[in-house]
Amino acid sequence: xxxxxxxxxxxxxxxxxxxxxxxxPGGSFDLAHAASVALAIERMPPSLERCRSIDVxxxxxxxxxxxxxxxxxxxxxxxxxxxHRTRIVEHTNPEAARLIDLYRGRLVNPHTAExxxxxxxxxxxxxxxxxxxxxxxxxxxxxxxxVAVPKAAAAPHSVDWxxxxxxxxxxxxxxxxxxxxxxxxxxxxxxxxxxxxxxxFGAVTYVPxxxxxxxxxxxxxxxxxxVVAGRTGAGLASELATMKVSEEVDAxxxxxxxxxxxxxxxRCVALVAVMPLLTWIGDVLAILGGFAATMAVTDMTARAxxxxxxxxxxxxxxxxxxxxxxxxxxxxxxxxxxxxxAAQGGAAAVGARTTxxxVLAILGxxxxxxxxxxVFTLLGI
Amino acid sequence: MEHVSFEVERGTTLAILGGSGSGKSxxxxxxxxxxxxxxxxxxxxxxxxxxxYHGVPSFGVLFQSGALFSSLTLEQNLALPLTxxxxxxxxxxxxxxxxKLELVGLGPFAGHLPxxxxxxxxxxxxxxxxxxxxxxxxxxxxxxxxxxxxTAVELDQLIVTLSRDLGITVVIVTHELPSIFLVAGSCIVLxxxxxxxxxxxxxxxxxxxxxxxxxxxxxxxxxPGVPAGQRV
Numbered sequence: 001x002x003x004x005x006x007x008x009x010x011x012x013x014x015x016x017x018x019x020x021x022x023x024x025p026g027g028s029f030d031l032a033h034a035a036s037v038a039l040a041i042e043r044m045p046p047s048l049e050r051c052r053s054i055d056v057x058x059x060x061x062x063x064x065x066x067x068x069x070x071x072x073x074x075x076x077x078x079x080x081x082x083x084h085r086t087r088i089v090e091h092t093n094p095e096a097a098r099l100i101d102l103y104r105g106r107l108v109n110p111h112t113a114e115x116x117x118x119x120x121x122x123x124x125x126x127x128x129x130x131x132x133x134x135x136x137x138x139x140x141x142x143x144x145x146x147v148a149v150p151k152a153a154a155a156p157h158s159v160d161w162x163x164x165x166x167x168x169x170x171x172x173x174x175x176x177x178x179x180x181x182x183x184x185x186x187x188x189x190x191x192x193x194x195x196x197x198x199x200x201f202g203a204v205t206y207v208p209x210x211x212x213x214x215x216x217x218x219x220x221x222x223x224x225x226x227v228v229a230g231r232t233g234a235g236l237a238s239e240l241a242t243m244k245v246s247e248e249v250d251a252x253x254x255x256x257x258x259x260x261x262x263x264x265x266x267r268c269v270a271l272v273a274v275m276p277l278l279t280w281i282g283d284v285l286a287i288l289g290g291f292a293a294t295m296a297v298t299d300m301t302a303r304a305x306x307x308x309x310x311x312x313x314x315x316x317x318x319x320x321x322x323x324x325x326x327x328x329x330x331x332x333x334x335x336x337x338x339x340x341x342a343a344q345g346g347a348a349a350v351g352a353r354t355t356x357x358x359v360l361a362i363l364g365x366x367x368x369x370x371x372x373x374x375v376f377t378l379l380g381i
Numbered sequence: 382m383e384h385v386s387f388e389v390e391r392g393t394t395l396a397i398l399g400g401s402g403s404g405k406s407x408x409x410x411x412x413x414x415x416x417x418x419x420x421x422x423x424x425x426x427x428x429x430x431x432x433x434y435h436g437v438p439s440f441g442v443l444f445q446s447g448a449l450f451s452s453l454t455l456e457q458n459l460a461l462p463l464t465x466x467x468x469x470x471x472x473x474x475x476x477x478x479x480x481k482l483e484l485v486g487l488g489p490f491a492g493h494l495p496x497x498x499x500x501x502x503x504x505x506x507x508x509x510x511x512x513x514x515x516x517x518x519x520x521x522x523x524x525x526x527x528x529x530x531x532t533a534v535e536l537d538q539l540i541v542t543l544s545r546d547l548g549i550t551v552v553i554v555t556h557e558l559p560s561i562f563l564v565a566g567s568c569i570v571l572x573x574x575x576x577x578x579x580x581x582x583x584x585x586x587x588x589x590x591x592x593x594x595x596x597x598x599x600x601x602x603x604x605p606g607v608p609a610g611q612r613v
Contacts (some may be wrong), residue, residue: 070480345496346451
């Protein structure tokens with residue numbers, strides 16, 4: 001009986017005689033026709049399953065290369081795995097027979113296929129299973145950083161203090177334009193929002209106080225921290241991740257340096273020192289934003305606005321905001337450095353860790369700010 | 382580089398040798414079309430100048446570092462040229478990639494990122510990627526650079542095996558003497574003072590019979606502590 005599986009210029013002819021069969025692939029079994037070859041193999045007649053002995057005759061092949069050899073080799077492997085006895089008729093095309101032999105016994109690794117076929121639910125499960133380890137790593141890093149601080153104090157030479165001025169410049173002076181602009185606009189928004197709401201009760205005179213309280217206590221530290229988390233957090237994480245994947249961190253360790261003291265401590269110190277300054281400058285600019293909004297859309301005089309602002313500024317409002325900024329800076333530093341030092345692999349790991357650092361740092365400062373506000377409210381500050 | 386003219390027979394392995402600054406790497410960049418020579422002509426398969434970056438590459442290249450894309454798994458690294466230049470997709474593409482990885486002994490690592498495997502494995506994966514479009518010509522740039530001697534020999538043997546079993550023509554740039562003698566059937570020796578080829582032929586014959594001082598010194602390099610002139 002003669003059966004044929006044909007597709008796109010390639011065909012596999014099967015002549016069966018009782019429990020014997022002769023397979024004759026014909027046409028171009030090469031890379032250019034690999035998709036057609038795969039389809040022709042898939043469409044092999046099921047009656048072939050009944051044959052115990054199968055001869056593969058390569059005489060009709062026009063073009064043949066490694067891709068055709070891979071697919072034919074895997075077909076033969078599959079037939080043998082299903083209990084068929086196969087034989088390649090070598091003398092008709094010894095070159096093709098040799099190539100097929102090269103690829104025989106190289107079946108797809110089932111573990112790889114399994115990993116690839118993970119469902120979204122399985123991925124969620126895998127991520128959940130990793131959560132305890134992730135938390136444990138985070139606490140471990142925080143603990144090691146806490147230990148590094150007294151060690152750094154005891155051995156100041158183990159910290160790269162020379163980098164501190166550069167870091168302050170980079171995080172503070174270079175970042176002040178962005179944080180300042182963000183705070184100026186936030187002040188403007190608070191002013192406009194206050195005017196639109198308070199004007200309904202004839203209470204526009206309270207706009208300066210609203211700007212001061214909202215900005216000084218909450219939005220100033222928060223907006224500054226979010227901008228710093230995005231800007232500096234990304235920079236620190238990618239810098240340390242690059243150092244990690246290029247084995248610079250290993251080199252530091254090998255030379256006897258503690259990377260936490262040498263790299264993390266100066267970065268965190270710079271952030272802790274700079275954050276209050278950036279926030280304070282942001283507060284001043286936010287007042288200017290509120291002032292500009294009020295002058296633009298209300299009849300309030302500049303003198304009245306300034307007097308209202310001065311009377312609203314109290315040590316409680318100012319310090320209530322500024323006191324938390326070093327902690328927000330510390331959170332950004334620890335998260336960014338932690339993520340950077342956790343990078344493993346190549347360029348992709350640097351990108352992934354940087355993204356993660358920014359997301360976690362922003363989330364971290366929002367959570368930390370919320371906790372501060374909660375505690376201050378409980379304490380009546 | 383001014384005096385460079387050579388041919389490579391189909392199915393043979395040619396080594397391009399020379400000291401630092403002799404132009405080996407530049408010549409390779411010309412051959413694979415990354416740079417254009419100011420004058421002269423390069424024919425590959427008699428097809429003329431290698432303007433190959435606007436179409437399917439007719440050859441494979443193993444760069445010194447392996448040059449795998451670090452964000453892709455080994456299988457994805459292989460699938461990239463395959464799915465870019467052919468209509469092959471899905472299960473067939475995966476089977477072809479897997480077969481090439483198996484061919485170089487990396488089947489179980491198909492799902493690994495390049496950052497998760499050793500330097501020697503990266504080079505093997507680079508070879509698998511170079512083979513994925515079924516080229517009949519492969520270029521190797523210092524394949525054993527940065528590898529320990531055992532891994533370097535294993536890689537050289539892999540090159541010999543693939544070249545023999547797949548009938549591939551190989552052009553290899555190297556200055557590693559063990560590699561030259563193991564892999565190359567013939568070689569050309571570049572010298573920067575001569576601005577071109579100063580010798581060509583079978584490496585062992587050149588080593589034993591060349592009277593050109595540069596070639597003699599090149600093949601008579603010795604390890605520290607071994608008297609100069611003692612053969613490797």
